[in-house]
Amino acid sequence: MLEVRDLDVSFGRARRRFKAVDGVSLTVGPDETLGLVGESGSGKTTVARVVVGLVKPDSGDVLFDGKPLGPVGRRPASLQRAVQMVFQDPRSSLNPRMTVSAVIDEAWRTHPESAPTGDRTAGLHQLLDDVGLDATVARHRAGELSGGQCQRVSIARALAVKPRLLVCDEAVSALDVSVQSQILRLLVDLQQRHHLSMLFISHDLGVVHQIADRIAVMRRGVLVEEGVATDVLSDPQHEYTRSLLDAALELTKES
Template sequence: MSELEFDHVTVRFGHGRSLQTAVDDASLVVRSGTTLGLVGESGSGKSTIARVAVGLERADAGSVRLDGVDLTARSREARLARRLVQMVFQDPLAALDPRMPVGASVAEGLLASGRSPNRADREARVRELLELVHVDPARAGDRPARFSGGQRQRLTIARALAAEPAVLVADEITSALDVSVQGVVLNLLRELQAELRLTMLFISHNLAVVRYVSDEVSVMRQGRIVEHGPTDAVLEDPADPYTRELLRSIPVMGRPLDLEDL
């Protein structure tokens, strides 16, 4: 198990008068073997934080460390450590090559880990991964279009797990799914975390979903962390007005959720 730490991370986009701060001096820790829910409205900087963690964006200031190794550094140690942080994206259809059999897409994760098993071992590992996410291994030769949205998301999880990560970053992975399918994917994440002892950063705008999967929660607004703590403590007695606004926005039986409902 591994710990992921964001230390005073700042990310800016643009130049001159168009310069905008997406993440503003944000610090948070995803503790070893736990799930941290990062929640906030669209544009709050959540996904930018995720992309910095896996090297898809560069921080203008601050650092991201995995077990003490600075992932933002330009070193062989940092490059090897970054392989241990894998991301599952919001849109599984965009994340999977439509022309490629899903088994081959999952196998790409093996290459991302730096290993090059022979064909028989690679196919055996793909079968194991498909079974792990409850997809029939006999369908490894099918294209993504032949799967449902929930199945495609489970396939992208399998591909991320192929790299044998210590940390899984899940960025709004249930937001495009039906409620019943969301439950399947969320239950799978909880199952995988317990079985594989993963550390997980779970990003969502939905506090109800975050509450279900997270041990701790950080609330992000306009690039800054405005509240953090154990999930139940934050959601039952939020200190920041913005967190209270988010709680009131959760729909319950056709009406906004009141704090007394939690």
């Protein structure tokens, strides 16, 4: 479904220009979750932003169903709708003054073909129920909600336009551990019910192993290891992957 080929991305100018992503290639198949893992500065978020069209690459191709994905504003509406992002900070990704109802309605106005054909209020309530929120949340402003509730609203906003691929950029890292588990279970459930594919970005292998079918590991802009999640976690081949796994195990022991 998603294919990234030989992706290069650089930032800065002249002598201060640095390569954030260097020749990265990866795929995400139908109903599959690829966990893209790496420490801060590894380039994983840059890859995510290229996929959703927020960053223009220096070179390389990003294809969806074999069709090129250009930057936001240049890709067809159907492809823009098909690939949606859930951001790291659930509070800053929502307008705190907008009600939840207005947040969802904005998504439907942007992509009217995805809006309910009948009663929009009933459609809104069903969408909120899908992400584990009570219908009464619809009239609350985003600034009145908890971090976990805001992330559920962000997920609902993405689902409102009926995407086929969710790009989750550190979608649980800003949440408490107990809320992290709830959101991860929600994403797994939604994937199964809505037949979604996911590109799940995280610095934590301990989180990724709960959700990913395959794992790709990035370091300093380069993809250093990729494979079936169980294989990567049980027998990591790269030293950097082993260090990430050791860190995740250490955090588990401390908690």
